[in-house]
Amino acid sequence: MENASGASISSAGASDSEESPRLAIQSRDVLNTETIRDPPETTTLINLSGALDKQALQNEEQDATQSNPGQQSNAPAPSGSTKPSLFNNPPNLARIRKILFECQDPIEISMEEFETYWPFIDNVWVKQRSNASKEGHCTTDYYMCRLRRPTHRTSETRPLPAGKRPRKKRVREGGICNFQIKIVRFEGAYSAVTIARTPGSCSLHSHDLDYIDRVKRNSGLMEYARKESVKGYLPSSIYTKFQEEPDKLGEAGGRFFTVTDVRNVSAKWRIQNPEVNLVAHEGYEYQKGHGIVKSQSTDGVNEVPSTKPTSSASLSLPPDTLFFPQFSLDFLQPYLPNHSERREFPHVTLSYASSMDSKISLQPGMQTVLSGPEAKLMTHYLRSRHDAILVGVGTVLADNPGLNCRLEGAGGFGGLGRMWQPRPVIIDPTGRWPVHPECRMLRTAVDGKGKAPWVVVSPGAQINPQTLMMLKGYGGDFLRIVEYNQHWRLRWEAVFRALASEGIKSVMIEGGGTVLSELLNPEYTSFIDSIVVTVAPTYLGRGGVNVSPDSKQDPGGTPNAALNPRDVKWMPLGQNVIMCGKIRED
């Protein structure tokens, strides 16, 4: 596809998800101390990938305890010595249901996350149509909100069992809702599902999620009821047990769950298993006027705390998770992108760590740690606030970086999909970077902890078709820039314009020495908004990689400072000092 800047994304046969690369949730502006430390509906943020593995194990264990329904007619029996939960809710279910209901921004999640969470929100949606790509790697399903239909379907047209009267046609209260989404599933080395509103959709539902939960139960919830029914329990006993865990029931969308819902599920199973005598759970009995209640005699038996933790309680974040700083980062605010601004070019922040002698590494090709733990957290916070992280190929070859945000709450670190994960961008005019499945950026993409990179190349770069397909398979791409400056270097203006036309509104440029030194020269400073430098209390010496713009002279030939940032602020963070400044004239 060719864009206005003369750049092209080499996306022959691209899937829907590739046509629209800015598909992850882009609401970085809301990633602040409050949302990440104390999100509105949950205080426990849990890594999804790890979580899902453990959950699968638990599901298997639970399934293994289910005996064959035909044999277990009068002995359905989880032991009363512990209090096993009837729910196996995936982490952050309420919050993620809300995100998948509102679809405020396009969402990109892994196939596993989709399969885990979608059953708990499928009550909202009715499928309209499906398309599949010729190769079969990509399917697109179009859904409309269930309330788009003005009425419940009348059952008059359906064949009815003998003696059953047709239901009355009921007109929906609250009008109709024209919310529509498309779900694109892309299966390759990197499988992903993207969920986004379609162009004809309204931007908000005309009702809340509770309204739909009242009208229709989701299939995740119904599956809980089915699993318990096939153990031979009485519907009212199952219902009573569900009600004993109101938080989990509510989280799964079951605030309006009724005993009739369980009866419907149970009845289906009973058709196949008519000989089974349904029983109450152990420790529960029928009490006239109250239905199934916990027996007095066994009260307390079920109160013994379980030694086996329930689903989300035992889940942990990946070991490389960084926890949100307890110290204030408010000082950064004036230097951060403001995504609501309409701009031709992205907001550009230069952010790197430097020694006292302006070196960013001990020698070319060598990674050197200059940021202490506090400054590292700040850098990851900055990453979360930008759409893309740009580096030169020298940095990628030297550091094999991840270029993701590893703060708790970011996608893969307790957040959904690739939420708040920036897009790595590599300036590699001749295609020197050896795209390899073991490199950190691609591993990060496979693990759902970040995005695969876009590699900016010049027209002459020889990109092997297999390399192209491999990178695309991970969700990355090559971006060809055809504009050069007088030194046969790619024109930064063209790079920024190409990124803007791909939906990138903010870029954090981390390095290395060549890229930073070039961008600090006068011809580029009109593109640079802010600079955030982490200064380390060390001298790396002359052999180090330098950051320094070209020297400048005034018109009389007197040497002058090359660049003076404005609105400068210095902030000590641990052993480092952070220098923030503005570059571009407003």
Ligand SMILES: NC(=O)C1=CN([C@@H]2O[C@H](COP(=O)(O)OP(=O)(O)OC[C@H]3O[C@@H](n4cnc5c(N)ncnc54)[C@H](OP(=O)(O)O)[C@@H]3O)[C@@H](O)[C@H]2O)C=CC1
């Ligand atoms: N402390 C810190 O914060 C950081 C430190 N670093 C360190 O920096 C070092 C790497 O720096 P360096 O070696 O200078 O490499 P860079 O990462 O700056 O990459 C330089 C290469 O990028 C390509 N490039 C850059 N700008 C352009 C342009 N306008 N047009 C065309 N090509 C361009 C060129 O590739 P080609 O040669 O193929 O033409 C160039 O050689 C590493 O040691 C790394 O650890 C890196 C980032 C941050």
Ligand SMILES: Nc1nc(O)c(N)c(N[C@@H]2O[C@H](COP(=O)(O)O)[C@@H](O)[C@H]2O)n1
């Ligand atoms: N802020 C900062 N401090 C340092 O001390 C550094 N060495 C760097 N390096 C940059 O960070 C990249 C590594 O990123 P990952 O941790 O692998 O995600 C590296 O490539 C440089 O861009 N930065």
